[in-house]
Amino acid sequence: MPSGFDQLTKLQTLSSFVIGKGDGHLIRELKSLSNLGGNFRLSGLENVNGRGAREVKLNEKPGIDGLELHWSTNLENYTRKKEVEKRVLDFLCPQKKLEQHIIENYGGAKFASWIDDSSFKNLLSLKPRSCKNCKSLPSVGRLPLLKYLSIIGFHEVQKIGIEFFGESELNPFASLEILSFESLPNWKEWDACEGDERVLKFPILRELSIVNCPQLLGRLLNHVSSEKLKIRTYTSLVVSISSFPSLCGLRIEGCAELVDVCSSPAKEVSSLQTLSF
Template sequence: MARNFGGHLRFKETGEKIVRRCNGLPLAAKAIGSLLRTVKYHQEWERIYESEIWNLPEEQCGIIPALRLSYHHLPSYLKRCFAYCSILPKDYEFEEEEIILLWRAEGLLQQKAIPQIKDLGHQYFQDLVSRSFFQISSKDEFRFVMHDLINDLAQVVAGEIFSKLESDKQQKFSNRTRHSSYIVSKYDRMKKFEAFNQVKSLRTFLPLRLSRYQRAFLTNVVLVDLLPRLGYFRVLSLCGYEIFELPDVFENLRHVRYLNFSDTNIKCLPDSLCTLYHLETLLLKGCFKLQKLPSKMGNLVNLHDLDIRGVKSIERMPFGIDKLTNLQRLSDFIIGEGDGHRMRELKYLSNLKGDICLSGLENINGQDAREARLDEKEMIDRLVLHWSKKFEESGNTEDEEWVLDSLCPPKKLQQLVIENYGGAKFSTWIADSSFKHMLSLELRNCKNCKSLPSIARLPLLKDLSIGGLDEVHKIGVELFGANQSNAFASLETLHFEIMPNWEEWDSCEGDEQASKFPSLLELSIRECPQLLGRLPTFLQSLQKLEIYKCRRLVVSISSFLSLCELSIEGCEQLVYEGSSSPEEVTSLKNVS
């Protein structure tokens, strides 16, 4: 016991001496603290304290010794990943997946470094976050940023191999430059790209936008002259440019691993793109005018990521998708009219993970749905099941129920959206308690459904949104489930919207032993004009209440002791029971 106490004391004393060397700089102290957490033995702490790096003059390169020391102790594979991020401009906010895809394209994710880790890119990224090289953005909790001093450090360790264009000023690249980036301007003219005339073996061409909504125009000389000359690309992005057509030059770019044409105006992709046998990532998000994918997509056997979110003009998937057995992320799988059997191609894509939207489900039958084997794809965490709006009233309800029954997803699913489903009832698997990882459920525009599934038993469900269910007249015991002792134990947000015939909400308050909505923080009921009666009175945790165009609903806030925000509009019967009024409820901060 005494020896153990002495060991802790030595660690503490050494740690304090090291922190004092940071001269009171918070970033330096944080970086050193992150480094010390990875070091197990006191002797290593002493070596860090006695390192000669502390004595290197900061004036020579402008890098604080503590930051240099943190980089010095990174594993070699993380050093390479960090150095690559030197092409990111200061204050640029980025997503984790964005960086991981670039690392992979450049061959920086080496499985032999950490052989037991399945999601290697995520592990690398989180290691750099934990060591304070990346920080969560103060503006967006889902994005990250590099501190200016960390960005300076990255540029110093990266050297001439990595370069970035600063604004539109004249700049020269070294002939050793392999990776480049620049901030997109509204008009990117040829003068901006003169620096690329010095490089012959460029591997990264990466324009970066400070806003996704920024409109930008690119000189055509870059497309028809510059890009074909740079045949060693691993990463090529034209994201966000007002480009309507791509030149048919991909046969000259055989080394490409990553292509990003998101948010462009392209209408089609050249057939030569399908000769890129090394291509791993193809990003087409927000290409609203893109009408179809190339017919020989099946040749891209090394493709890992295909993102076509927001590409509404594509009516079907090309043949050969079943050959893309390395595919991990497929944002959308679209079944065209008469192509129901194509749904079966999904069974060969056993590595799918993350988000996927299955649309055109009005074109399949139950057997097609069953052979997709969704339940075996355990790494899918968000699933959208989408039927066409045109079909919702004309389809056969029994056939649609068979399809939904057959689309049972994996048990580890976290988020589920069902949209425009035409059946009269929901499948029992939706409410199965074995979906214990389910966090979010949305039921939208399922016009023929007459009742809701008994989803109260889903133990971790936090967000529930129900809207456009025209045939639902009553919500009650079928939602809570019979003899359910702790209904919606984890639910935090509950939204009802556009329920034109919903008349009664039976909250089963007579069951005194049942606890319902113990964690509910936000309740919204919008455009439910026939809803009668009162809201449940047992919502003790409720903080935000919104009622909009529910003219027959009686609203009383006397029992909502934690209410902070109240918004009511279009309710003819609004009462305040007892002595309380909105102004007298002391927890209220916002009333409208």
């Protein structure tokens, strides 16, 4: 990017800002662009240090309602400075009116604390992608209006448990309608707090998709209102059809074994309209 963006103080639309190698200081020029609005993509973040990221002050740009934070796909994992990337993400906290958020190729071992802050009351869509070093997911169940959640490419995650729903959260994912997991190669266990009857999980979920998660075993979520269920590439999975009373579409691909705990599963899905194997 050319220098001098800090002079464009009335600029309202800037769809993308790319930081090249050796140009990490240029990110500071965004500090003056307080009138930016709409969708904004900030890429080349591997070329930025924590100090530069702190000066951007994204939380002082209320017009941005869609934000994408992007690290390069060409980075070798052993060369990544994970702590630096964590500090950069910490300082790139957006304003609270954000509606859509994508984080791609982030290399830190954990997310910034603001990611699952319930004060992001307008956030509708969250898509963390290829965050291969993160060993756990943020507590996004706390986000009150989140409707769409897509989790792709988390190679270090082995278990999804209470941290995903939020500690002491009695109504997690209250607004979530579409949930998808893809390419979690080491994900083995999904502890959905089934033993806590107080917790109402995914009360209005319409679509659940689990793709390319070959090590996930055990029982799929119970008592979910999903209308569409997609399962692809599993070794063995236990599903209770009666747990999906509103199921209209079921698609299963590449499963070595799929066991249903119902004695007569066909009777439990009278609403089923589409079935694909």
